Amino acid sequence: MSSHHSSLKILAGNKTIGLHPEVYVPSDDSMLLAHHSRTLSRGKVLDMGTGTGIQAIAAAERAKKVLAVDINETALRLAEKNARLNHLSKKISFRKSDLFSAIKPSEKFDLIIFNPPYLPTSNSERTSGILDAAWNGGKGGREVINKFLRQFAQHLAPGGALLMLHCDLADTGKTVKALTASGFSVRIIDEIKVFNEKLSVLLATY
Ligand SMILES: C[S@@+](CC[C@H](N)C(=O)[O-])C[C@H]1O[C@@H](n2cnc3c(N)ncnc32)[C@H](O)[C@@H]1O
Numbered sequence: 250m251s252s253h254h255s256s257l258k259i260l261a262g263n264k265t266i267g268l269h270p271e272v273y274v275p276s277d278d279s280m281l282l283a284h285h286s287r288t289l290s291r292g293k294v295l296d297m298g299t300g301t302g303i304q305a306i307a308a309a310e311r312a313k314k315v316l317a318v319d320i321n322e323t324a325l326r327l328a329e330k331n332a333r334l335n336h337l338s339k340k341i342s343f344r345k346s347d348l349f350s351a352i353k354p355s356e357k358f359d360l361i362i363f364n365p366p367y368l369p370t371s372n373s374e375r376t377s378g379i380l381d382a383a384w385n386g387g388k389g390g391r392e393v394i395n396k397f398l399r400q401f402a403q404h405l406a407p408g409g410a411l412l413m414l415h416c417d418l419a420d421t422g423k424t425v426k427a428l429t430a431s432g433f434s435v436r437i438i439d440e441i442k443v444f445n446e447k448l449s450v451l452l453a454t455y
Contacts, residue, residue: 262287264335266301271323273300273383277443282364282414283307285438285450289412290315292359295404297348297397300383302328302341304362309337312360318346321379348393349400357406365394367419390419398427410454417447428453 257268261275261283268274275283283303286296290308299305299317305328309315317332319325325343332341344351366383369390386393401411411433415421421437428435432455439450 261303262307264303264306265331266303266306267327267331267334268301269323269327271378271380272321272327273324273380275301275303277441278364278414278416278448279303281439281441281448282362282412282450285412285452286362287311289410289452290360290362293357293406295352295358295361297361297363297401298365299328299343300324300364302331304364305341306332306335306337308360308362309335309340312340315341316344316352316356316358317341318344318351320345320347320382323379348397349404352404354403356404357409358404359406359409360412361401361404361409362412363397363401364414365397365419367391367394367416369418386419390416391423394419394424395427398424402431405455408455410452413451413453415449415451417449421447421449421451424451 259266286304286307290312294308294312294315296305296317299319305315305317329343332338367386367390368384425435433453435453437449438452441448
């Protein structure tokens, strides 16, 4: 694997975000969610699947502490660099984790942010390499989402909330139903159409 580091950067609000060829490039989904990550953050925040760190960095403005995790180590290194670039390293810590595998049951968060891999793909469509994990949602786009939905609630502090980006290609209604069935009240707080996709921002609270 090449150790080439791209010096490409993008602007997200007032933040500068460096990119890397092996890390998910912030797209319309990221930008839509980042606005809410910034305004809704407080206390302890978890950014699941941090990628470039864009949500963690947006959240760090108002949060006390942010934990950013990803399954992709290159993403974690890039996110750490981006936190430094925006003078937010003191507030954000980084950890490699496959969903909640490296997060202790005793670790609780006031806000959990997740922009999941959500594209429905069959095995034959899978690309090799770590970037695949950035967008490949598996069967129906829901493999990672379903696993996440079974695990996140035990990591919410009392009064905590889930802020999640959802694409209709992965069946937003199904996620709303699953959350409602486990006792959350769910609001769609933002929505945009990009080509053939509808992107929604879900806020789930108890
Ligand atoms: C759609 S990208 C979102 C990146 C970033 N949060 C953003 O908004 O631009 C999904 C991210 O989730 C990570 N990811 C995929 N599966 C994961 C898993 N099982 N555990 C942790 N992170 C995962 C990917 O590596 C990728 O960085």
